[in-house]
Amino acid sequence: MIQNTALTPQMIHQLQLIVGESFLFTDTQTRNDYGHDETEDYVFPPAVVLKPGTPEEISSIMKFANANGIPVTPIGGRTGLSGGALSIHQGIGLSMERFNKIIHIDEQNLQVLVEPAVITQVLREAVAEKGLFYPPDPSSQGSCFIGGNVAENAGGARAVKYGVTKDYVLNLEVVLPNGEIIWTGANTLKNSTGYNLTQLMVGSEGTLGVITKIVMKLVPQNSHNILMLVPFFNAGQACEAVAKIFKAGIIPSALEFMERDAIDWTLKYVDGVNIEIKEAVQAHLLIEVDGNYPEVLFAEAEKITEVLEQFEIDEILFADSEDQKNALWKLRRAVGEAVKSNSVYKEEDTVVPRYELPTLLKGIKTIGEKYGFKSVCYGHAGDGNLHVNIVKGDMSDEAWKTEVPKGIREIFELTVGLKGTLSGEHGIGYVQKNYMDIAFGEVQLQLMKGIKNTFDPNGILNPGKVLPDYL
Amino acid sequence: MIQNTALTPQMIHQLQLIVGESFLFTDTQTRNDYGHDETEDYVFPPAVVLKPGTPEEISSIMKFANANGIPVTPIGGRTGLSGGALSIHQGIGLSMERFNKIIHIDEQNLQVLVEPAVITQVLREAVAEKGLFYPPDPSSQGSCFIGGNVAENAGGARAVKYGVTKDYVLNLEVVLPNGEIIWTGANTLKNSTGYNLTQLMVGSEGTLGVITKIVMKLVPQNSHNILMLVPFFNAGQACEAVAKIFKAGIIPSALEFMERDAIDWTLKYVDGVNIEIKEAVQAHLLIEVDGNYPEVLFAEAEKITEVLEQFEIDEILFADSEDQKNALWKLRRAVGEAVKSNSVYKEEDTVVPRYELPTLLKGIKTIGEKYGFKSVCYGHAGDGNLHVNIVKGDMSDEAWKTEVPKGIREIFELTVGLKGTLSGEHGIGYVQKNYMDIAFGEVQLQLMKGIKNTFDPNGILNPGKVLPDYL
DSSP states (O other), X not given: OOXXXXXXHHHHHHHHHHHOGGGEEOSHHHHHHTTOOSSTTOOOOOSEEEOOOSHHHHHXXXXXXXXXXXXXXXXXXXXXXXXXXXXXXXXXXXXXXXXXOEEXXXXXXXXEEEOTTSXXXXXXXXXXXTTEEOOOOOTTTTTOBXXXXXXXXXXXXXXXXXXXXXXXXXXXXXXXXXXXXXXXXXXXXXXXXXXOHHHHHTTXXXXXXXXXXXXXXXXXXXXXXXXXXXXXXXXXXXXXXXXXXXXXXXXXXXXXEEEHHHHHHHHHHSSSOOOOOOTTOOEEEEEEEEESOHHHHHHHHHHHHHHHTTSOBOOOEEOOSHHHHHHHHHHHHHHHHHHHHHSOEEEEEEEOOGXXXXXXXXXXXXXXXXHTOEEEEEEEGGGTEEEEEEEOTTOOHHHHHHXXXXXXXXXXXXXXXXXXXXXXXXXXXXXXXXXXXXXXXHHHHHXXXXXXXXXXXXXXXXXXXXXXXXX | OXXXXXXXXXXXXXXXXXXXXXXXXXXXXXXXXXXXXXXXXXXXXXXXXXXXXXXXXXXXHHHHHHHHTOOEEEEOSSOOSSOTTOOTTOXXXXXXXXXXXXXXXXXXXXXXXXXXXXXXXXXXXXXXXXXXXXXXXXXXXXXXXXXXXXXXXXXXXTHHHHXXXXXXXXXXEEEOTTSOEEEOSOSOSOOOSSSOHHHHHTTSTTSSOEEEEEEEXXXXXXXXXXXXXXEESOHHHHHHHHHHHHHTTOOOSEEEEEEHHHHHHHHHHSSSOOOOOOTTOOEEEEEEEEESOHHHHHHHHHHHHHHHTXXXXXXXXXXXXXXXXXXXXXXXXXXXXXXXXXXXXXXXXXXXXXXXXXXXXHHHHHHHHHHTOEEEEEEEGGGTEEEEEEEOTTOOHHHHHHHHHHHHHHHHHHHHHTTOBSBSSSOOTTTSGGGHHHHSOHHHHHHHHHHHHHHOTTOOBSTTSXXXXXX
């Protein structure tokens, strides 16, 4: 395994020659800034922060690092939730921030060629101006980088109808750990030409190569949507309703679940959102349908309402203006931050087949009681993707350190027992890697290690991520 | 590289003990039957045909073959068009035909657990009975196996709206070359848990593992569609119209292109389809839109018609009954067979970004003139996927052997120059492997070889496929 390698002044000088003096940083402030993402309270500063400007510069950096056994950690928007961008073995922190151009929106082929440091929302808005739609919308879309989305295979609320990041990536330019620059595939919608290097790269969390260009597919933009907030008197029933909606033949463009605490804490955290919630309400579903024909959306909303009326719900709130829609989305998107602002926390990204959601939710609560922790659950219920925020509150440091990991292991065992897995959209990164044995046996993990060795025989690229330590 | 290994009587006896006497065949007839698929006129009989019944039997076969250096070629429905199932190094022909059960249609999660030898159309009809839709529909759906579809990442007419096989595969049970039985992922719609072994297996053409169970996602079935056949007086314009339809914001559920010859030859080949075509017509588009709301489909068909009217077209034929729809689809699906029944042929499976179709078509004709061959083109134009049937006709054997491969190489160079690639849905298999250097450089090919070595260090599984010989 790679060791922390001290960077000599000569090495720093070499790197300076590659990126230029003004794009190399060794000061404490910068190193700290680039030493964290949104994962708990971890800070792992790299020994040096580099901000290269071209794939060729990255190629030179990789060749140099590969020859000298220096760890390189690619760093995107630093919004990750699994610690993929943490420089846990120090070395070079490779900030991609200068790769921030939308190179070409191809309106003829409904594609976009984009650099990895473009902010997801900026990309979504730029293509929207041309009447096109890039659906994946992680809650951090206002600050995360599209390259990070590709690296973690990010999802978001619209994934339930439109798919996750991987479903939009057609082709990637990548700098390999040995400095070679390659394209992984072709700019086509279909491709049966050799092993799928593109999809192998998507979700590999910056451990196989550094993404420098992305060709993505786009779809025509829809003109209308209906958004409804549904209060449930029973949280389990809210989960049950999810599978029933699909069973009725509807694919909503969003189907989000929020436990009572999630929404209460968020209402305190964000401004300008006012909704009154009866005390007996335990959870909400936020449901959106979209399309080009309002009459179809009305019909779909009515079908959904018929399904919902089989459960104990309070009055459904239909958003009656763009402002109200924006307010409800603001509320949903702020849940993560709001919960985290409340306490020290750990966030898990469980995912199961959607019909198993009620069992998962109940199991999480039972496990929490057993190990003495409180959890706040919310997420992309339509995909069976439930974010579990375990909040420290007034738990002792000792219990937080010893009991909570046992509880998390049990939650993951439950998840996998339900044919689900550890992460739906946040990735494994640093914080979940030692749970990987729950999802995979030794055989699969050794295959993954073999793949890693094929791409990165010296193990210099983002070491200590994805695969468990013992491997 | 693996050599043809003679199977001793002792080896045959060992294999008999594994699969049982009645599922091992060494007679010439059976070996010939399992020695070909639909790829040109190739026949490569295996030394022995095995028909195992369980993953455990396959595991034992693989362990035995791995220990003794015996090539194993997985064989599905034998409808492949790139020779992926040909036992080019003899050894064991592993027919999967006894894995023919639909194990569970999960109506709660909209998923199906299926064995690989289920015929695609059987699967589609079984889920349709539950109101569910499995969209991928290769033209060979009446006889191809779903496992072969996964191995080749098959497409079909509906891919343009619904995606290809890979977009429906959630999880795979696979027997590795060393006999280990693994699941590649989880039964979830989203998954960011380790490297994507599932998508690496899809499209790997039976070279990384033997698929024994497949978990696939399903979608709700649509109730209505409109089908129209559009005659163009100019084939290039038919190609041009394709991108324009998407640009108008419509995603048809099928958008197929057929050159004049394709439709003429097929009308002679199939019974019960009668359409009159004016002499000046050069090509047709077959366009379908689907959904649950007829009024929306009428509106979409009208929008499409507006686009089409910008081109030189004859009167559009709207299918006015289920019978007529079936007849038009029968016509389209029979094109491949009809063209092939006419002459010795080679079929290429070019794919480009769809706006490049007119350039591709024109280039193919120019290259054909240069090398003296005739081609008939048709395919999934909405995906930019153009099947090029090169027909021998009265070409000399000499020219067929020496000139045509040069022409094919130029066609692929053109395709890749247009940001396309060699195969959209048929795979590389045996017949395209020595063109792989056009799509990929040495670096990518070595990565693919490294992946192959990780899964199959002794190179026993489907040797001589996908990667070029020199590698």
